[in-house]
Amino acid sequence: MPLSIGENEILVGLGEGPVTQRLDRSNRHGVVAGATGTGKTVTLQILAQAFSDAGVPVFAADVKGDLSGVAMPGTPNEKMQARADQMGLVLSPAAPPVVFWDLFGQKGHPIRTTISEMGPLLLSRLLELNDVQEGVLTIVFHVADQDGLLLLDLKDLQAALKYVADHADEIGTQYGNVSAATVGAIQRKLLTLQTQGADHFFGEPALDLSDIMRTDAAGRGYVNLLAADRLIQSPKLYSTFLLWLLSELFEVLPEVGDPEKPKLVFFFDEAHLLFNDAPKPLLEKIEQVVRLIRSKGVGIYFVTQNPADIPDGVLGQLGARVQHALRAYTPADQKGLKAAAQSFRVNPNFDTAETIQALGVGEALVSTLDEKGAPHVVQKTLIRPPASRLGPLLPAERAALQAQSPVAGVYDATVDRDSAYEILQGRAKKAQAAADDAREQAEEDKREAAEAKVREREEAQRARESRPRASSRQTMTEAFATTLVRTVASTAGRELMRGLLGGLLGGSTSRRRR
Secondary structure, three states: OOOOOOOOOOEEEEEEOEEEEHHHHHHHOOOEEEOHHHHHHEHHHHHHHHHHHOOEEEEEEEEHHHHHHHHOEEEHHHHHHHHHHOOOOOOOOOOOEEEEOOOOOOOEEEEEEEEHHHHHHHHHHHOOOOHHHHHHHHHHHHHHHHHOOOOOOOHHHHHHHHHHHHHHHHHHHHHOOOOHHHHHHHHHHHHHHOOOOHHHEEEEEEOOHHHHEEEOOOOOOOOEEEEEHHHHHOOHHHHHHHHHHHHHOOOOOOOOOOOOOOOEEEEEHHHHHOOOOOOOOHHHHHHHHHHHHHHHHHEEEEEOHHHHHHHHHHHHHOOEEOOOOOOOOOOHHHHHHHHHOOOOOOOOOOOOHHHHHHHHHOEEEEOOOOOOOOOOEEEEEEEEOOOEEEOOOOHHHHHEEEEEEEOOOOOOOEOOOOOHHHHHHHHHHHHHHHHHHHHHHHHHHHHHHHHHHHHHHHHHHHHHHOOOOOOOOHHHHHHHHHHHHHHHHHHHHOOOOOOHHHHHHHHHHHHHHH
């Protein structure tokens, strides 16, 4: 007998009856958990296609690459057909419309945001900054905002950091101490982030959120698949990006309460990466966004191995629960199993903890919300078989779909407009040009002063040379007069000397003559 479900419901699988998810409660979030190989990815694929068929856009991280098969109609095998027959389903191969995204621009359209949109809190999380470094980064953002410096990409932030370091004394008196060592530490971490490929993520054109909230001509929601097989190797970048995306949606979307169906549904695979080693302020931010974003019509579904990977403050807000098999080999596993079992509304027909361990592939314990928002009694459920392909797309198939994408050509080319880097470079060039002009003027003034001194010395020399001088040569008359004077003086002198001597010696001379 065919399964009968309501118009505002999507089919999850078959338990004691049809197990469904109400669309008007799908913004109350959910969790899909289970050990590796138990069928989480197939469940994610089924839910994503079901939401798409209901006209709800979906955003999902494709961590292993095998979720991309949702873009192609499936080919049912014998096991899938047998399960469809068991559930009373007519299995018709079909695929939703899909847009591929990739932060690195290799397996999908580039997806970018700007440094300013990321903000200092999330960027500090991404860079793993301590409190002092986060404080300096916050000052950099504030100074950039005050000075009209757009922070769009990594080189903008690096330029702004250098600007703050160069003006540390002035800025420090107003906003607090900014040390060169702290700025240097942030610069080094930015360089490390850049080598991991983050420079592909920061820049323009930035993602327009409306481009992940599209429906096609038939009214089906687009499934936006983020290629995360490479991104997952940088878990900080992965988790920060997802949190940024949620924060942006929270800021942009209006309040709608509980709509008839969500405006957008997120599936976060490997959700534990969002919470691992996250500082308390960031965990509080995540919890706040998860709690409040449902009123914006956005549903978030965390996909992880164990519900214990999710903090209690977030886990308590997740309405729909799909629990695949868990294994309890260690005391920590047993504790996680017990916590998972206790999170369900008890079904008297089976022991929840024992059933979780005995579930086969494609089976799960499922509890969703009723029309009042209360959880249903947990059901042991056969998950419905997918209508789309299981497994990854071929590269040629992906390329063909990407060429037909509604955003083809919109994000593929990078735009690098004038921002902090270019503005500060321009200021530096002007300052250098002014310094060069001042130096050249000083050198010119120095040359002119030296030339003036030379001219003064030359003029003084010419002035001295132009004055008349007494000649050292004597005329014949002067020479004769001089000789005559000397002769007369000499003769007179001799005569005088004789007279004197004669007077002195005259007596004796006369006596001798007599």
